[in-house]
Amino acid sequence: MDRPATYARLIELIEPFNKKGIALAESTSFADDLELDSLTVMDLVANIEDEWDINMPLNILPDLETVGQLADAVVKLKG
Amino acid sequence: MTDLLSKFDPYIAEHKGLLETGVHDPFGVVMERVMSPTRAIINGRETILVGTYNYMGMTFDPDVIAAGKAALDNFGAGSTGSRVLNGTFAPHIAVEQALKDFYGTRSAIVFSTGYQANLGMVSTLAGKGDYIILDADSHASIYDGCKLGNAEVVRFRHNNVEDLDKRLGRLPAEAGKLVILEGVYSMLGDIAPLRELVAVAKKHNAMTLVDEAHAMGFFGKHGRGVYEELGLEDQIDFVVGTFSKSVGTVGGFAVSNHPKFEILRLVCNPYRFTASLPPAVAATAEASIRKLMGAEAKRDNLWAVSRKLHAGLKAAGFRMATDTPESAIIAVLLPDQESTVAMWHQLLEHGIYCNMSRPPATPAGIFLLRCSLSAAHTLDDVDTIISRFIAARDSLPGAKAA
Numbered sequence: 447m448d449r450p451a452t453y454a455r456l457i458e459l460i461e462p463f464n465k466k467g468i469a470l471a472e473s474t475s476f477a478d479d480l481e482l483d484s485l486t487v488m489d490l491v492a493n494i495e496d497e498w499d500i501n502m503p504l505n506i507l508p509d510l511e512t513v514g515q516l517a518d519a520v521v522k523l524k525g
Numbered sequence: 526m527t528d529l530l531s532k533f534d535p536y537i538a539e540h541k542g543l544l545e546t547g548v549h550d551p552f553g554v555v556m557e558r559v560m561s562p563t564r565a566i567i568n569g570r571e572t573i574l575v576g577t578y579n580y581m582g583m584t585f586d587p588d589v590i591a592a593g594k595a596a597l598d599n600f601g602a603g604s605t606g607s608r609v610l611n612g613t614f615a616p617h618i619a620v621e622q623a624l625k626d627f628y629g630t631r632s633a634i635v636f637s638t639g640y641q642a643n644l645g646m647v648s649t650l651a652g653k654g655d656y657i658i659l660d661a662d663s664h665a666s667i668y669d670g671c672k673l674g675n676a677e678v679v680r681f682r683h684n685n686v687e688d689l690d691k692r693l694g695r696l697p698a699e700a701g702k703l704v705i706l707e708g709v710y711s712m713l714g715d716i717a718p719l720r721e722l723v724a725v726a727k728k729h730n731a732m733t734l735v736d737e738a739h740a741m742g743f744f745g746k747h748g749r750g751v752y753e754e755l756g757l758e759d760q761i762d763f764v765v766g767t768f769s770k771s772v773g774t775v776g777g778f779a780v781s782n783h784p785k786f787e788i789l790r791l792v793c794n795p796y797r798f799t800a801s802l803p804p805a806v807a808a809t810a811e812a813s814i815r816k817l818m819g820a821e822a823k824r825d826n827l828w829a830v831s832r833k834l835h836a837g838l839k840a841a842g843f844r845m846a847t848d849t850p851e852s853a854i855i856a857v858l859l860p861d862q863e864s865t866v867a868m869w870h871q872l873l874e875h876g877i878y879c880n881m882s883r884p885p886a887t888p889a890g891i892f893l894l895r896c897s898l899s900a901a902h903t904l905d906d907v908d909t910i911i912s913r914f915i916a917a918r919d920s921l922p923g924a925k926a927a
Contacts, residue, residue, distance in 0.1 A: 483884070483885070483889075484885060485884055485888070485889035486889060488661060488680065488889075489889065492661070492680070492682055492688075495692070499695065500695065501692055501695045501696065502679075503678055503679055504671065504678040504680060505677060505678055
């Protein structure tokens with residue numbers, strides 16, 4: 447799957463959760479920069495699952511700290 | 526040296542800030558005396574208990590207490606052992622028999638708490654390479670069971686049949702799958718569309734586990750839960766429940782007709798690596814479960830007071846979490862933590878105890894004053910509860926003059 451296109455769409459999906467209006471980049475951290483709590487992360491994950499028709503197991507979430515890592519995971523899960 | 530507790534500094538600051546506003550600690554309530562399933566002394570004041578999950582009002586039942594006293598005399602204060610070693614006494618076998626009679630199942634396994642029942646069932650049933658598909662609003666004990674086990678965990682949107690169907694459809698057809706549902710969800714008090722959810726699980730060849738902790742005694746012909754009320758008794762593989770709500774003591778259990786179910790006793794760590802329930806607790810639970818069979822008057826009254834409270838609070842202008850009273854949990858929605866704590870504090874000052882609930886226990890952004898009723902409440906109690914809710918609201922700073 448196309449990584450740049452995935453990343454671009456991912457940014458669009460994250461934007462509604464970007465309450466502080468910070469500039470999103472590969473290295474933007476969900477916990478430290480976006481300050482998403484665990485419940486908000488769950489809503490974002492559900493939206494991502496529906497966008498790409500994938501399941502994102504809860505077990506892999508703790509390792510996905512940045513926007514770039516999440517984009518990589520989506521590409522990998524989509525296969 | 527890094528102070529391991531410094532990671533909790535934000536919580537310490539938040540809790541301190543909360544108490545500095547002059548309110549009672551919503552997480553530090555002490556019942557100085559307990560008079561009945563519906564009355565206790567808190568801060569020296571007689572208080573109506575409206576947040577105890579004591580649904581069937583069994584905690585002070587004379588037969589239940591007599592059974593506990595007799596077991597205390599005959600079997601001692603505790604078992605000091607695991608169920609699979611020295612911790613199985615006659616009362617443990619008797620309470621499992623009572624559960625089999627109550628649920629009409631082939632097997633029943635008793636755990637030391639409801640939390641451990643979910644922890645044990647969820648972590649043991651689904652192993653490496655299997656999938657757990659759980660409702661997003663599942664209880665913490667279910668999420669923790671997922672963490673303890675080795676299965677892949679997938680979440681679906683709360684009570685959303687189509688969402689469950691989609692997620693099951695993405696999984697390998699041949700993989701082992703466990704769909705975990707709850708009959709009543711304990712925060713908002715809403716019930717699950719189990720018939721549709723279970724049909725979808727069956728379509729994808731998944732096994733099903735339903736937690737009926739908040740429905741035992743007053744849903745379905747025999748009081749087995751929402752699944753019985755909806756006619757799904759031959760559809761559910763495992764039912765999990767608790768003794769700490771309708772039964773009125775403490776403990777957890779799972780019941781099943783699966784022919785291999787009993788093996789869980791030997792492979793489930795939260796069952797075998799902990800001490801069994803004190804025999805007096807097992808005996809009180811047995812007595813209570815047997816009395817819950819045919820407790821029609823109690824369940825009728827529980828539904829009557831629940832409906833009346835919902836209607837009364839709604840008429841008084843409170844925002845209810847569910848449009849109709851779906852269970853014995855009647856939850857009032859508030860906009861934020863500050864207003865929720867202020868109202869909770871005023872209620873306690875007016876002699877009403879309910880639960881203050883907030884994220885992450887509640888779904889995102891939801892703040893609740895959660896009431897749960899008991900069969901021991903009277904319709905007059907409900908009038909008092911409603912009038913005190915109104916009085917508490919009127920006494921808030923900034924309240925409009927009535």
